[in-house]
Amino acid sequence: xxxxxxxxxxxxxxxxxxxxxxxxxGRVKKRVKIVPFGNGSGAYNLAFGNVAANGEIxxxxxxxxxxxxxxxxTVAHTAYDFFEKHPDCFIYAAGSTKARTRLYRMxxxxxxAEITIDFVVYGFYDDVWExxxxxxxxxxxxxKKSGIFGx
Amino acid sequence: xxxxxxxxxxxxKKAPRTRINKDLKDTTYETAPQLIKDKIDKGRKMIxxxxxxx
Numbered sequence: 001x002x003x004x005x006x007x008x009x010x011x012x013x014x015x016x017x018x019x020x021x022x023x024x025x026g027r028v029k030k031r032v033k034i035v036p037f038g039n040g041s042g043a044y045n046l047a048f049g050n051v052a053a054n055g056e057i058x059x060x061x062x063x064x065x066x067x068x069x070x071x072x073x074t075v076a077h078t079a080y081d082f083f084e085k086h087p088d089c090f091i092y093a094a095g096s097t098k099a100r101t102r103l104y105r106m107x108x109x110x111x112x113a114e115i116t117i118d119f120v121v122y123g124f125y126d127d128v129w130e131x132x133x134x135x136x137x138x139x140x141x142x143x144k145k146s147g148i149f150g151x
Numbered sequence: 152x153x154x155x156x157x158x159x160x161x162x163x164k165k166a167p168r169t170r171i172n173k174d175l176k177d178t179t180y181e182t183a184p185q186l187i188k189d190k191i192d193k194g195r196k197m198i199x200x201x202x203x204x205x
Contacts, residue, residue, distance in 0.1 A: 004164050004167075005167045006167055007167045007168050007169070008167070008169045008170070008172070008173065009169075009170075009171075009172040009173070010169050010170070010171060010172065010175060010177065011172065011173075011176060011177050012171055012173065013177055014169070015177045015178070016176060016178065017175070018171075018172070018175065030187040031181070033178050035178050035179065035180060035183050035187055036193065037191055037194060037195055038178065038179060038180035038191075039195055039198075041195075041198055041203060042203075043194060043198060043203070045187060045191045045194060047164065047186070047187045047190065055188070055190045056184045056188070057184065057186070059186065065177075066174050074167070076189035077167075081169055090203060092190075092191075094190055094194065095192065096186065099161060102167050110185075120204075122204045124197050124201065127197075127200050127201055128201050129197075129201050129202075131204075139197070140193070140194060140197060142203070142204060145176075145203070149199045
């Protein structure tokens with residue numbers, strides 16, 4: 001993506017990733033966890049948030065480090081890394097709140113032209129997965145690499 | 152004419168990169184925190200209802 005992003009540390013399979021947000025609130029540790037659904041569907045849940053005191057992801061905390069674009073670009077880039085290793089899989093993403101899901105939708109909308117060069121994005125709406133359209137209030141998103149399964 | 156020389160080494164040093172850290176361990180559905188299990192359960196239901204996109 002064209003936005004600045006942070007350097008990332010990752011597990012060998014690129015399913016567990018960490019980086020630091022830097023800004024007026026200091027250096028804040030962020031984590032991306034990509035977890036297989038475990039039902040043979042080839043779908044993986046992408047969870048993302050601050051690393052809380054107990055070492056787990058807190059995806060409700062708002063950091064206000066004035067770097068949301070850079071953080072979002074970093075998370076988005078983890079998807080590029082993921083699909084290098086898992087080209088025929090889906091990434092599933094849903095916000096922990098409606099507001100967070102809306103934030104994801106805005107991030108996708110703002111970068112749709114660039115994302116769709118390499119990926120197909122679907123939104124879940126009225127019990128159906130449909131190709132992502134701007135302005136629709138989706139419950140969740142699925143992303144796959146273009147050219148897989150005939151797309 | 153002004154010649155601009157690219158410093159590729161410096162550019163590479165500045166580029167954000169992904170470094171493998173062997174201390175980072177993957178998470179499965181079984182070992183995931185409850186909030187991730189909840190999201191996966193919701194996603195599984197969506198896939199059960201609508202399948203996966205063709």
